[in-house]
Amino acid sequence: MHIHKKFILFLSAMAFATIPWLPMAHADKDLSSDGKAATPQKQTYQQKRKEAGDFLDSAIKARKPKSKNSAAAVANATAVAAPLAAANQMGFNPAVDYTKPNFANSPVLRKFVDTLPGLGYANRNKLGQYIPVAIPDTATYPGSDYYELTLKEYHQQLHSDLPAAGTTLRGYAQANTTDSTVRGVNQYLGPLIIAKRDRPVRLKFTNLLPTGLSGNLFLPVDTTVMGAGMGPLGMAANPMNYSQNRANIHLHGGFTPWISDGTPHQWVTPAGETTSYPKGVSFQNVPDMVGTGKSIPSPTATDGMGTYYYP
Secondary structure: OOOOOEEEEOOOOOOOOOOOOOOOOOOOOOEOOOOOEOOHHHHHHHHHHHHHHHHHHHHHHHOOOOOOOOHHHHHHHHHHHHHHHHHHHHOOOOOOOOOOHHHHHOOOOOOOOOOOOEEOHHHOOOOOOEEOEOOOEOOOOOOOEEEEEEEEEEEEOOOOOOOOOOEEEEEEEEOOOOOOOOEOOOEOOOOEEEEEOOOOEEEEEEEOOOOHHHHOOOOOOOOOOOOOOEOOOHHHOOOOEOOOOOEOOOOOOOOOOHHHOOOOOOOEOOOOOOOOOOEOOOOOOOHHHEOOOOOEOOOOOOOOEEEEEEO
């Protein structure tokens, strides 16, 4: 992370993102249908379509019978061409055999029909998604920007071809603002905090994930991995395993005091969780953010909260 006038904090909870391709400029100047020079993105798309078309041609030719004049040859070529052409038209990868069983686990999704969520409500995509820009409280801790963040489980439609009910996600939201476009807006890559050099950032984090069995992660968890299954109390604990709704915050690339570093031993479980391990063994609150009139007036091991300080 290169720090100049400002740097940006991204907070993520169990989040993964992929970029299928990035537009690249071409030396040639392909023309679009209106006669104008195509954009680099359109040129890249045209090149991709050309490559897919070439693949289709070679695949059809390779699977034709030896006899070019037989009825079987015509039928075979038609049978091969139709699904491949349809796949190409839909934007599928022609190198993938979608008849294999693994394709049954994924629905048909068109490419490039939804833009990525933009920064702020004004830059939301057509699905209404955007990354909220957090609003600092500059009064509570003079000289610092203060934010209160929550972690929740929520649902979001991730593609126009997926059900509107959405996909289950876990992500952050800001709680200490009255702006309705930011307050309580969950986003697994946000809210985005814009911090200034030499001005500390303080956080109060509250884990609001579900408790009990409902708090188990909705993805498979290998409980044989150390730290993911049985805790140090072993069979004597009730329950004996670590819960799957533990969470903390970690800032990559920062000169952070160890108590705010968000290490694998500084997690917090939600308040109300029945567990022998409510907080990680290395968990510590920021000393001047707890007590009367502070972020956490009466901290306990089961309050589901933690404080962080970034210089």
